[in-house]
Amino acid sequence: MPRAIRGVLVECDPSIKSIIVKIDSEDHAFIVEELDDQTLVVKENMLAILKMRLEDELKNTQQLPDDSGSE
Amino acid sequence: MALLYMTKPFPLTDLDLWVQPDSKRQKDQALSLLKRLHIVNITAPSREDPQVVSLTENFGSSLRLALTGGGNHNSFGVPSGEVVDAGVDLSFLDNYARAQWEGILHYIVSSVGDGTRQEGQGPTAAVKQLLEAGNLVTKSRHGGGITQAGFSFLLQEVNAQVWTLLLLWIENAEKMELDSVEVLSFLFMLGSLELGRAYSTKTLSKTQTQMLDYLVDFGLIFIPPSTPTQFFPTRLSTTLTSDASALRSVSAGFDAASTNTSGSKGFIIIETNYRLYAYTSSPLQIAVLALFSKLSTRYPNMVSGRITRDSIRQAITHGITSDQIISYLSTHAHPQLLKHAGAVGAGPVLPPTVVDQIRLWQIENERMKATPGFLFRDFDGGQKEYEGCVRYADEIGVLVWKSDAKRMFFVTRIEQVRDYIKSRKMK
Structure with missing residues (x-):
């Protein structure tokens, strides 16, 4: 019998996906199903939190270009 | 058909x-x-x-x-036979509508600052209530403030603003003891009326007469004080149901109402080094600019600032898209920029580097694409069952992702696929 699961399909780069998997590995609160390298299904109500966590994670890893500039 | x-x-x-x-x-x-x-x-x-x-x-x-065209439902209004006041002409109606609409916009923006400035000037209590109900502004102990929805509302085209407000109104119509069906039918009637003609209020139903008061507040219609049985639709209402091209020509003669107060001329100069100069002294425009740029200096008749990665990011977290910013900048571009673009030969109005960079900054924040829906899995009925379901989902246009190897697929809507699977079961 086929089953239907509610969720949000997330499509992203493999690198971003691995970050999501890393975030999820702490308490398994986000991912419903990993589909392939670039797609996974996450819980609907956790999407906003996941986005925030991802943003934080990226801030730590990326070097932001300096755009303070002269006024 | x-x-x-x-x-x-x-x-x-x-x-x-x-x-x-x-x-x-x-x-x-x-x-x-x-x-x-x-x-x-x-x-x-x-x-x-x-x-x-x-x-x-x-x-x-x-x-x-x-x-x-059958039935006695007055879907195109009944013109008034009474004598029309000579003072009511097209430009008068335009000015009236503009003044009313700007009053509302001013209220939204100034809700950020001190509320006392607008005393006695702003829209009526009913309109304020509506804006709050729609979450465009919030009332708190500190006098309230503008919300994300309010920000994007400000950047919209006039016609879109009118519709947003009207939709809010319809949603809240029940609370104000109005019948939402009647509200809608009256609005569609308004859209088909002729600008600058007087129409009679006598044929309107009781609910519709009640509605007139609200519509006057929005600036959609005008009722001359001397003859309360007449009403004039303004340009805001007659363009309600017209198509996009008509909308643009109207807004060309009417763009003053969109966000600025002084006139219909553009005032923004933007350079290739992301510097921005705006020749304006209106608090409304400055507030809008501050949404997506870092303003540094303010002179009596101009402000200057920069567009930075951070300022754009902030705007995007407020729900403003890069396209909205770009279209705002180009519709309000200074004549000098327009002249330059014309000299190069119908080139883009804004410096292409700036436009591209704003878009890039937005894309930077969209590293993943999310689609809510349903994942179907565990097809143990064999390859055939799986293939049939996938083909059906694809045909009705709800399929977003599938994996033949894992026998799973993802759809945006579940109802019809579920019915389909059930009907297969019965066979």
């Missing part, structure tokens, strides 16, 4: 004959859309009867009535 005058339901198999075999996909998608809108009914497939299509009863009869 041909279904309109068909009294009997129409077999689905006959419909297939109308459609070319290679465009079956389009037909299925169209049907599924119509079904969702409750315009057509499709009976459930069963063994005894073939599937039939019919128009939903209400929709069919109303459309027939509207097309033949």
Whole structure:
């Protein structure tokens, strides 16, 4: 019998996906199903939190270009 | 369309004959859309009867009535026979509508600052209530503030603003003891009225007369104080239901109402080094600019600032898109920029580097694409069952992702696929 699961399909780069998997590995609160390298299904109500966590994670890893500039 | 005058339901198999075999996909998608809108009914497939299509009863009869112009429903208004006040001409109505609409916009922006400045000037209490109900502004102990929805509201085209406000109004109509059906029908009637003509209020129903007060507050209609039985639709209302091209020509003569106060001329200069100069002293415009740029200096008649990665990011977290920012900048570009663009030969108004960079900054934040929906899995009925379901989902246009190896697929809507799987089970 086929089953239907509610969720949000997330499509992203493999690198971003691995970050999501890393975030999820702490308490398994986000991912419903990993589909392939670039797609996974996450819980609907956790999407906003996941986005925030991802943003934080990226801030730590990326070097932001300096755009303070002269006024 | 041909279904309109068909009294009997129409077999689905006959419909297939109308459609070319290679465009079956389009037909299925169209049907599924119509079904969702409750315009057509499709009976459930069963063994005894073939599937039939019919128009939903209400929709069919109303459309027939509207097309033949029958019935006594005054859908195009009743012109007033009384003498028209000579002072009421097109420019008067335009000015009136603009003044009313700007009052509302000013209220939204100034809700950030001190509320006392607008004393006695702003819109009526009913309008303020509506803006709060729609979450465009919030009231708190510190005098309230503008919300994300309010920000994007400000950046919209006038016509879109009018509709946003009207939709809010319709949603809240029940609370104000108005019948939302009657509200809607009256609005559509307004859209088909002629600008600058007087119409009589006598033929309107009781609810509609009540509505007139609100519409006057919005600046959609004008009622001369001397003859309260007449009303004039303004440009805001007559363009309600017109198409996009008409909208643009109207806004060209009317763009002052969108966000600025001084006039219809552009005032923003933007350079290739992301510096921005705006020749304005209106708090409304400065507030809008501050949404997506870092303003540094303010002079009596101009402000200067920069567009930075951070300022754009901030705007995007407020729900403003890069396209909104770009279109705002280009519609309000200074004549000098326009002249330069014209000299190069109809080139872009804004420096291309800036436009591209704003878009890039937005894309930077969209590293993943999210689609809410349903994942189907565990097809243990064999490859055939899986393939059938995937093909069906694809045909009605809800399939977003599938994996043949894992026998899983993802759809945006579940109802029809579920019914399909059930109907397969019965066979």
